[in-house]
Amino acid sequence: MNSNSFKNIFEVSDYIFNMAAEAGACDEVPVASAVCTIDPDVLNNTDQNLNDFIHSFLRGEDLKGLKIIGKGTNQILDKKDPTAHGELTAIRDACKYQNSERLTNSFLITTLEPCIMCGGAVILSRLNSVLFFAPALKGIGMKTLLSQNPGQTHAFNHYPELHHLTEYENQASEMLRSFFRLKRTV
């Protein structure tokens, strides 16, 4: 994708909620994800690091240089590809944009906690942090994966920070619940 400029978490969350709703309208599980970064020109001309920016983002502040550099929705049925989750697609999209297999200076925001596959992809891509809305639907997600294998065991060579954004949980979970409710009644 081309990079898109955004002001704050409200704009970014609206954007991914809209993407998730569009996926749901196409009969895919309504999940959407975006890889965000801070423009290097901004990041390199301040004494703040990416974590400072992420904490401002989490507090709802306006950020200079905030961009979405990769996005994705669930497209498993459309692409006939079990790996076409929103997170994995967003990561691949961002890597293409950055022309790099590493996303060290970026973070992922996603309407649903990443599954094991996507959690693995987050670790491999060295994303700084993951911000998720709804916790894993059932079974284990990225939070359990990291807590089962804490940093000091060296189970992984990178430990991204996880942030569960509970203020968006209801909206994200309800979107998923109504999707599955509708599927059961059809």
Add this chain to the structure above:
Amino acid sequence: MNSNSFKNIFEVSDYIFNMAAEAGACDEVPVASAVCTIDPDVLNNTDQNLNDFIHSFLRGEDLKGLKIIGKGTNQILDKKDPTAHGELTAIRDACKYQNSERLTNSFLITTLEPCIMCGGAVILSRLNSVLFFAPALKGIGMKTLLSQNPGQTHAFNHYPELHHLTEYENQASEMLRSFFRLKRTV
């Protein structure tokens, strides 16, 4: 890929070892994977099920209808894609061949135990079994993932069988060790 017919485990392991060596020659970590199946014409005209065929395969017997329907090597650097592991690529390739997001009637054979990301992709694709040569290099792999979250916990909605083919372990591990030895000395 177009489907390729193979006779037995010796031919398939030669094939993936050759692919892994080619990846190594291109400076990628030498890992290769293939998704195998039994031709439905053969499978539907016998009283054996896929597990029976896999057990014959593991015993080194010749199998009728054995095919590779997806293959992949590590291409992280070439594709600038952290998700371009051999297993994930082979799964996507096989799904394209089958025109389906499910690989229920297939099994994966791979020179290295799948990582967490690829283990997740195996589960999502519903592959019947995973046959691997070398155990995970460091950190946790698919075996640990499944043993940390055993079947009765319903952590996952599918539990593929794992087979560690120890008779191929030395060759696969040595290929990896010499690759990294060379990298360190360059």
